[in-house]
Amino acid sequence: MKGLKLSSNFKACLEELESSRDHFFLTGRAGTGKSTLLKLFRQSTKKKVIVLAPTGVSALNVGGQTIHSFFQFPPRIMSPHELKRVKNPGFFERLDSIVIDEISMVRADVLDNIDQSLRLNRDDDRLFGGVQMIFIGDLFQLPPVVASTEEQRYFNTVYHSPFFFSAHVFQEGFKLTFLELIEVYRQDERHFIALLESVRLGNAGPEVLEELNARVGASPGKEPYVSLTSRNAAAHRINREALSKLPDRGQVFPASVQGQFSSLLFPTEQLLILKVGAQVMFLRNDPLRRFVNGTLGIIHDFDDEAIIVQVQEADRLRYIKVERVEWEMIRYSQKLSEGDLSTETIGTFVQYPLRLAWAITIHKSQGKTFDNVAIDLAGGAFAHGQTYVALSRCRSLQGIILRAPIETQDILVDPRIIDFHRDLIR
Numbered sequence: 347m348k349g350l351k352l353s354s355n356f357k358a359c360l361e362e363l364e365s366s367r368d369h370f371f372l373t374g375r376a377g378t379g380k381s382t383l384l385k386l387f388r389q390s391t392k393k394k395v396i397v398l399a400p401t402g403v404s405a406l407n408v409g410g411q412t413i414h415s416f417f418q419f420p421p422r423i424m425s426p427h428e429l430k431r432v433k434n435p436g437f438f439e440r441l442d443s444i445v446i447d448e449i450s451m452v453r454a455d456v457l458d459n460i461d462q463s464l465r466l467n468r469d470d471d472r473l474f475g476g477v478q479m480i481f482i483g484d485l486f487q488l489p490p491v492v493a494s495t496e497e498q499r500y501f502n503t504v505y506h507s508p509f510f511f512s513a514h515v516f517q518e519g520f521k522l523t524f525l526e527l528i529e530v531y532r533q534d535e536r537h538f539i540a541l542l543e544s545v546r547l548g549n550a551g552p553e554v555l556e557e558l559n560a561r562v563g564a565s566p567g568k569e570p571y572v573s574l575t576s577r578n579a580a581a582h583r584i585n586r587e588a589l590s591k592l593p594d595r596g597q598v599f600p601a602s603v604q605g606q607f608s609s610l611l612f613p614t615e616q617l618l619i620l621k622v623g624a625q626v627m628f629l630r631n632d633p634l635r636r637f638v639n640g641t642l643g644i645i646h647d648f649d650d651e652a653i654i655v656q657v658q659e660a661d662r663l664r665y666i667k668v669e670r671v672e673w674e675m676i677r678y679s680q681k682l683s684e685g686d687l688s689t690e691t692i693g694t695f696v697q698y699p700l701r702l703a704w705a706i707t708i709h710k711s712q713g714k715t716f717d718n719v720a721i722d723l724a725g726g727a728f729a730h731g732q733t734y735v736a737l738s739r740c741r742s743l744q745g746i747i748l749r750a751p752i753e754t755q756d757i758l759v760d761p762r763i764i765d766f767h768r769d770l771i772r
Contacts, residue, residue, distance in 0.1 A: 377532025548759030607693030
């Protein structure tokens with residue numbers, strides 16, 4: 347959100363997080379600045395705060411640590427008796443607040459384990475061991491993953507739902523103060539914002555669908571545009587075929603990987619194969635503000651230690667000299683520096699912040715903004731919030747191309763989310 351001017355609502359939410367000891371659920375539609383608020387809160391707070399996220403990719407995006415690695419949870423359903431004290435519980439005792447980003451993807455059992463682990467390691471039987479919890483995310487976007495039949499059976503038996511708000515800790519009196527970011531920065535057309543909100547809440551009637559489906563087979567207009575697919579295989583196929591059609595032989599750029607950095611979390615290819623003319627997407631925000639995470643461009647040339655990317659800006663082309671950057675995998679250290687919580691880097695990944703981007707998955711598009719998108723829901727939407735995430739990536743309705751009509755059954759919203767949301771804002 348380059349040049350973002352903070353609204354009074356945004357500033358009020360930021361101040362509330364800092365001044366209160368309440369537990370918070372901070373939400374907002376796509377493009378309202380949730381990630382920006384988290385970044386500003388982290389930079390300005392006087393509280394001793396750690397930032398966690400449910401997946402490695404989401405932790406990498408916010409410069410935090412995964413929930414499982416911080417609490418040393420196994421990657422499976424675990425029972426409370428498996429919880430153990432850490433070697434240095436003093437680390438936990440110094441905490442004021444824990445921020446969990448992408449809370450919509452956190453499962454109920456994981457939240458209960460966080461509660462019990464904090465009680466155990468702080469020797470404090472209050473909810474979450476007396477630590478202030480701050481949850482950030484949009485429940486109407488992508489849901490928690492319940493992969494196996496065994497896990498599905500478990501949640502059908504033990505919990506009302508897999509969502510974090512079905513955790514047993516809520517039955518013990520855990521209450522959340524509701525904060526909502528109102529102003530949408532990604533889109534500025536009120537009518538399009540209203541269309542998106544109807545899809546988000548599952549209220550998209552025939553008129554909304556008719557207006558959206560008028561974009562089926564629409565002209566791409568200004569390029570470049572990115573295809574958003576529901577499945578990884580489709581995105582890989584589109585990128586592979588488009589790259590093979592370019593006449594250039596291409597160049598291979600190997601990444602440098604050090605320490606503990608799982609290959610599952612690489613932000614781009616370890617062996618990045620690019621050609622002149624390839625469409626790419628930037629994967630980082632540039633400190634010099636030449637590009638942001640999600641900017642599309644075309645490979646123009648290769649330099650000794652840089653890649654030249656051509657980016658379309660309004661009515662002119664700009665050429666950006668892109669150099670390698672470093673991603674850090676961090677861990678909150680058990681060794682505390684004076685008066686603060688410290689972090690240590692346990693692994694690094696150094697590579698050009700680019701990836702092929704004729705197509706990406708809807709899941710990987712979350713948090714990104716595009717001027718033009720082609721949405722391909724081949725076989726229909728299969729996850730709650732998937733259609734909303736895809737549509738809301740685009741700045742305008744005119745920038746959307748639909749490969750096939752959106753059907754009523756593609757607007758998937760879990761009624762339990764609507765009930766929780768309604769009860770919370772009362």
